[in-house]
Amino acid sequence: MPKQNLQIYILKYITPVLLIAVALTHIYYAKSADLTPWKGGGFGMFCTVDSKQARYFRLYLIDEKGDKIPVQIPSKFKNEVSKLKAIPTQSGLEKLTNQISELTWIDTSYKEDKLYDIAGIEPNAKNSIKNNDEDITVRSLSKFDPPPLPQEIVAVKGIEIEFWRYKFDKENNTISARKEYSLNKARTN
Secondary structure, eight states: OOHHHHHHHIIIIIHHHHHHHHHHHHHHHHHHSOOOTTSSSOSGGGSOSOSGGGEEEEEEEEETTSOEEEEOOOGGGHHHHHHHHHSOOHHHHHHHHHHHHTSOEEETHHHHHHHHHHHTOOHHHHHHHSOTTTTOOEEEOOTTSOOOOGGGBOOEEEEEEEEEEEEEETTTTEEEEEEEEEEEEEOOO
16 A cells, blocks of 8 residues: 555544544543543543543541541642542542541641730631631641641541532523532541
């Protein structure tokens, strides 16, 4: 077969077959493995709001009283979170949950309150100084933090991680969030 005929054959037959194979593979993973239509060579990105930005996690610490404390997922897990947003798997969620459950958590409000007291700021004035994240005062201890005071350490009985996504409701013409997965892990230490 001459070289020019081979190029025509490739362009005419092999290229469309490859595109169809990519599309079918993507459809399979989007339907069976929950892959976002925006990833994996997807063609569905033009007709859905289901992108990585429309998927998110909520993380709660369960304290000794059984209360849920909302916290942010530590930034050191950003790669794992990004992968799980694209294609959430039970094993991936379990791995992330296990890693998070091993962390030490501290309540930063203890030091803040002491600093406000030292500065002579009245209790009512404290609220006007804090930013919008004032409810989230618990965070994981990083390797750069000094050793925490005993009263700063949060006694964690377990953790709960939730995976949410936005869905478009065609009938009501609205977008709403829906919890897709939830995983609880009791702390062993």
